[in-house]
Amino acid sequence: MITFEHPLNERVRTFLRLEHxxxxxxxxxxxxDPRSSRCAIWALLDIVAVTTRADVRNEILKELDRLTGNxxxxxxxxxxxxxxxxxxxxxxxRVTEGVQQLNGPIGHRAREDEFLKAIAQRSSIPGGTCSFDLPHFHYWLxxxxxxxxxxxxxxxxxxxPAIEAIRLALSLMRSSSASRQVTxxxxxxxxxLDAVAPAQMLRVTLEAEAAIFPEISGxxxxxxxxxxxxxLQGRATPHAEDIQFRLTCCVF
Structure with missing residues (x-):
């Protein structure tokens, strides 16, 4: 079985990206391997970028408060x-207290680190982080x-603390509703969808052997x-036959 998820609001969209x-x-x-450390740096820089564009700390606290109330x-x-x-x-x-006790924005330490700033500045250039561009990075690796x-x-x-809070919030959403088989x-x-009890995200589960994937909008x-x-070549094409799958509307 393979599951695809789709967020239905901007908060959950941000949470899913950060979880990824x-x-x-x-x-x-x-x-x-040093090459793995390179990949870890890219993921960290992406996290910094996401947390820079949104007030993630406030969004996490709002979501935890919503879940607690429910x-x-x-x-x-x-x-x-x-x-x-x-x-x-x-x-x-516990996770709410962990986020509340943070001093400053989430990701502040990485965001203000001069070493990471230098890597981020060069990473927009194709091949811009090789050893002669960033000898300090090469030395660190x-x-x-x-x-x-x-x-x-x-x-x-x-x-x-943000990682733990987001994981708990998403886990509660995913387990809040039972899946149902639809065609x-x-x-x-x-x-x-019910506007009174809005869904937070959708989960679509398929047999792996089906060899298809969903494009979800909503x-x-x-x-x-x-x-x-x-x-094998070119763009994907619409699947024109009936297909059964399991659908979960995560309302909690």
Missing amino acids: LFRQLEFFIQQE LNRLATQRGIDTEALNEVLDDLR IQPTEQRQTRFNDWLQDLN AEGGFYQEA HKNRFSIRFMKPE
């Missing part, structure tokens, strides 16, 4: 597992793995899915 970059960063940081309202309903609910609320309180990882840990001090007739599916009121078939 965090995964890359964490994978490459753990590798010893869960507190569930506490009065019958059949709720109070112990499990309290555990999730404790997790939300050939240092022992432990030394490079220590530097990454320093840059991540004010990013780790895209002629490879196309559309549906209206907003808080409506969404549509067009299934596409990749070609």
Whole structure:
């Protein structure tokens, strides 16, 4: 099975992008090869760029507050597992405190680091970060793995609380609703959404053997899915046959 996700508002769009970059960063940081450290630097610079363009700290706190409010309202309903609910609320309180205790904007340490600034300035030039362009970067890349990882840990001090908070928020969204099997007739599916309880994101799950992928567009009121078939050469083409898939509208 393979799952595709699509955000239905700008906040979730930013969270999904940062989650994607965090995964890359964490994978490459753990590798010893200097080329992996290069990849980790690119992911870190992308994270810095995303957090520069948006007030991510404020958006995280708003989302955690929204989720906490939703869960507190569930506490009065019958059949709720109070112990499990309290555990999730404790997790939300913990990550909220972690973000609140940050001094300054998220990613500030990496954003203001002169070493990273020099790399970012040259990275817009094709091949602009080779050894003769940035000898300091080349020197750093050939240092022992432990030394490079220590530097990454320093840059991540004010990013780790955001990473943990975003992961918890997305995990709660993903697990909040059950998936259902639907059919895209002629490879196309559309549906209206409840404006009173707006969905945060969509999840489309397909059999890997189907050899197709969804192109999703939508907003808080409506969404549509067009299934596409990749070609060996050229652009993908619309899949014109009926296709069954599992759909999750993450409303929580």
